[in-house]
Amino acid sequence: MSQPVRHAIARWTVAALLTIAVAYPLSYAPYVRYRQTQPISMQSRLFGGPGETHVFGPIDWLIDTTPLRKPLFLWARVWGVESDFEFARMEMLWGRG
DSSP: OOOHHHHHHHHHHHHHHHHHHHHHHHHHHHHHHHTTTTTHHHTTTTTTTTTTOOTTHHHHHHHSSSSTTHHHHHHHHHTTTTHHHHHHHHHHHHHHH
16 A cells, blocks of 8 residues: 555544544534434433443543533533533432432
């Protein structure tokens, strides 16, 4: 494989990883907003229940343990789901105590 091809692959790989690193956390608020339109039976699983794998668990961790809490809460406010984020955060904190 020639060096220009390796560089192109490397650039595309870095671009894809950066896109995922930004898009994944930013997709949490729209997901929560979408789930609010679902029937009540689906809403009960909004943030993952006992024994249920929550696909946005790493984002909850980012909110709870890193300085990204404020920007993610501001993004949630844009989508009208800030209170849901706060409720989930408090629920996790109470569950740990």
